[in-house]
Amino acid sequence: xxxxxxxxxxxxWLLAFFLVPxxxxxxxxxxxxxxxxxxxxxxxxxxxxxxxxxxxxxGLDLENxxxxxxDALYWKAYLSSLRIAAVSTLIALLVGYPIxxxxxxxxxxxxPTLLMLVILPFWISFLIRVYSxxxxxxxxxxxxxxxxxVGIISDPLTILNTNVAVYIGIVYTYLPFMVLPIxxxxxxxxxxxxxxxxxxGCSRFQAFRLVTLPLSRPGIxxxxxxxxxxxxGEFVIPSLLGGSGTLxxxxxxxxxxxxxxxxxxxxxxxxVLLLILIVPIIIFQRNEQRRQEAES
Amino acid sequence: MHRILASVLAASFAAVSVQADEVRVYxxxxxxxxxxxxxxxxxxxxxxxYDVYDSNELLETKLLAGGSGYDVVVPTGTFLMRQISVGxxxxxxxxxxxxxxxxxxxxxxxxxxxxxxxAHSINYMWGTTGIxxxxxxxxxALGENAPVDSLALVFDPANMEVLAECGVHFLDAPTEMxxxxxxxxxxxxxxxxxxxxxxxxxxxxxxxxYVQKFHSSDxxxxxxxxxxxxxxxxxxxxxQARDRALEAENGVEIEYNAAREGSLMWFDQMAIPVDxxxxxxxxxxLNFMLDAENxxxxxxxxxxxxxxxxxxxxxxEDVISDPAIYPTEEMLGTLYTTTPYPPNVQRTxxxxxxxxxxxx
Numbered sequence: 001x002x003x004x005x006x007x008x009x010x011x012x013w014l015l016a017f018f019l020v021p022x023x024x025x026x027x028x029x030x031x032x033x034x035x036x037x038x039x040x041x042x043x044x045x046x047x048x049x050x051x052x053x054x055x056x057x058x059g060l061d062l063e064n065x066x067x068x069x070x071d072a073l074y075w076k077a078y079l080s081s082l083r084i085a086a087v088s089t090l091i092a093l094l095v096g097y098p099i100x101x102x103x104x105x106x107x108x109x110x111x112p113t114l115l116m117l118v119i120l121p122f123w124i125s126f127l128i129r130v131y132s133x134x135x136x137x138x139x140x141x142x143x144x145x146x147x148x149x150v151g152i153i154s155d156p157l158t159i160l161n162t163n164v165a166v167y168i169g170i171v172y173t174y175l176p177f178m179v180l181p182i183x184x185x186x187x188x189x190x191x192x193x194x195x196x197x198x199x200x201g202c203s204r205f206q207a208f209r210l211v212t213l214p215l216s217r218p219g220i221x222x223x224x225x226x227x228x229x230x231x232x233g234e235f236v237i238p239s240l241l242g243g244s245g246t247l248x249x250x251x252x253x254x255x256x257x258x259x260x261x262x263x264x265x266x267x268x269x270x271x272v273l274l275l276i277l278i279v280p281i282i283i284f285q286r287n288e289q290r291r292q293e294a295e296s
Numbered sequence: 297m298h299r300i301l302a303s304v305l306a307a308s309f310a311a312v313s314v315q316a317d318e319v320r321v322y323x324x325x326x327x328x329x330x331x332x333x334x335x336x337x338x339x340x341x342x343x344x345x346y347d348v349y350d351s352n353e354l355l356e357t358k359l360l361a362g363g364s365g366y367d368v369v370v371p372t373g374t375f376l377m378r379q380i381s382v383g384x385x386x387x388x389x390x391x392x393x394x395x396x397x398x399x400x401x402x403x404x405x406x407x408x409x410x411x412x413x414x415a416h417s418i419n420y421m422w423g424t425t426g427i428x429x430x431x432x433x434x435x436x437a438l439g440e441n442a443p444v445d446s447l448a449l450v451f452d453p454a455n456m457e458v459l460a461e462c463g464v465h466f467l468d469a470p471t472e473m474x475x476x477x478x479x480x481x482x483x484x485x486x487x488x489x490x491x492x493x494x495x496x497x498x499x500x501x502x503x504x505x506y507v508q509k510f511h512s513s514d515x516x517x518x519x520x521x522x523x524x525x526x527x528x529x530x531x532x533x534x535x536q537a538r539d540r541a542l543e544a545e546n547g548v549e550i551e552y553n554a555a556r557e558g559s560l561m562w563f564d565q566m567a568i569p570v571d572x573x574x575x576x577x578x579x580x581x582l583n584f585m586l587d588a589e590n591x592x593x594x595x596x597x598x599x600x601x602x603x604x605x606x607x608x609x610x611x612x613e614d615v616i617s618d619p620a621i622y623p624t625e626e627m628l629g630t631l632y633t634t635t636p637y638p639p640n641v642q643r644t645x646x647x648x649x650x651x652x653x654x655x656x
Binding site for chain 2: 033034035036037038039071072073076077138139140141158160161243244245247252255257258259260261262
């Protein structure tokens with residue numbers, strides 16, 4: 001009984017906070033937009049009994065998904081989001097790994113302080129931190145003032161409202177999510193392995209490549225997921241820092257929902273986004289599991 | 297178990313049910329003198345919760361979803377009209393609005409085109425959609441005779457290519473930008489004919505590459521800081537940018553012009569959602585804003601004209617006598633109004649706007 005309860009809790013969680021919302025969104029994605037409250041049709045009329053359910057079901061169709069396929073905007077936005085998320089993840093990895101490495105190699109007594117410093121930005125609202133980048137990157141912003149003042153450039157750089165600003169925003173915001181898991185996996189590493197590698201004739205770089213890097217692999221994978229997945233659906237950063245040329249699916253989704261008042265199409269966009277994310281992740285997880293089983 | 301569940305449910309319902317001593321107002325951003333909010337709380341003893349938005353579309357989505365929780369909202373006429381048609385608002389109870397007599401017939405009459413008989417709304421502010429420029433930067437770019445009061449400034453690609461260097465923002469409002477583009481090519485800005493509306497797309501697409509951002513509130517600060525040199529925006533917002541630049545003493549000089557070809561004239565109407573938790577409090581807020589001195593204070597602060605005749609004697613000189621705020625008779629003649637698109641045309645319009653913004 002007790003075991004059943006323990007197993008049931010995560011499933012109940014999944015049911016209440018994933019499956020039920022998913023079914024609601026799926027239902028809306030199959031209906032048609034209407035000028036009404038709420039703005040879609042058909043509505044499930046439970047008072048009408050079975051005929052109500054039948055009428056409701058016959059009103060559903062895949063029209064919105066067909067519409068997504070015909071309009072180039074959507075697949076362009078998906079591809080562009082994938083690219084922005086992938087590039088941001090790569091940059092975050094390149095920046096985050098050395099940070100995590102340095103933290104893990106730092107003196108024991110320093111580590112809690114360093115860890116605190118990585119977490120500290122979370123004490124300030126995410127929105128305010130993104131907003132402050134607007135002040136830094138603007139045409140008359142601090143960065144341009146500094147560069148002009150020092151004499152590196154003579155005309156201000158246009159960074160705000162371009163994709164470059166979006167990359168900066170995403171890498172900055174999600175960097176801790178990259179650093180922390182890598183730090184965790186490096187911190188657990190047995191340092192005598194490195195001594196052994198060097199005793200056996202590895203250079204320091206070889207030891208890093210052959211020992212440290214493979215051992216931090218779980219941290220790298222976790223970090224990449226934690227950056228990539230939220231980045232792909234990111235809405236706040238592209239809408240504040242991005243410009244008219246920034247095409248991201250989160251923005252398209254928001255626009256369908258709020259500006260165009262087209263809930264059914266917005267729901268269809270969300271469902272497709274979910275499939276794009278979930279299917280590769282499940283395949284990846286399967287492979288990882290198989291690999292780990294093969295190793296042990 | 298049941299009792300625990302019941303008490304949890306009761307607690308959560310108690311949290312969402314609104315107390316009668318609370319009024320929730322949802323208004324446009326940068327659209328009121330915040331001293332008035334404190335004054336309202338002081339006079340009535342009610343708690344005022346004041347939230348802001350920057351697009352009609354966003355407000356409409358909340359209204360149509362139902363249960364927005366707001367007691368007073370301020371949609372623009374065209375949106376109000378459509379929202380009335382789906383029953384989003386409750387009729388006003390004039391007996392609870394003793395200051396109703398302060399309203400200005402001229403504005404109420406025009407607003408009645410959207411709200412028949414003015415049954416559901418009162419005018420808050422009205423204004424025009426025109427062009428804000430950083431006069432120095434635009435003259436540097438296009439010469440002394442830069443057409444700062446013409447739609448050609450923002451719809452002629454030759455001008456825009458040059459202006460892109462110093463930055464241009466457009467409103468993220470299809471129902472205002474598309475009529476403006478139609479006006480520029482000499483078509484009826486209020487056309488509901490999809491073939492006519494389609495003619496706006498090439499005009500917008502031709503200048504889109506030079507538009508830094510489509511946004512409906514960022515341009516106030518961007519203009520004031522000198523980050524951009526041109527914005528298609530709302531009259532009072534541009535004038536607020538002018539003031540912020542003056543206060544900051546940063547040397548930025550902003551000017552607002554309605555387009556000489558004709559600009560959109562719009563009316564922002566205060567209305568009470570049908571499911572407002574506190575309709576009595578909503579009427580009290582409306583009546584408070586109908587007070588001549590309060591309304592004048594709001595206009596003096598945000599640089600928009602209002603629909604309150606009695607307030608005019610309390611208006612600051614630089615408000616009542618500024619033709620950018622209270623247009624002259626002659627200018628009034630060039631202004632146009634629009635009516636909401638029918639649903640099928642609306643979809644064409646929003647799709648076109650998405651294509652324009654994303655450049656696809």
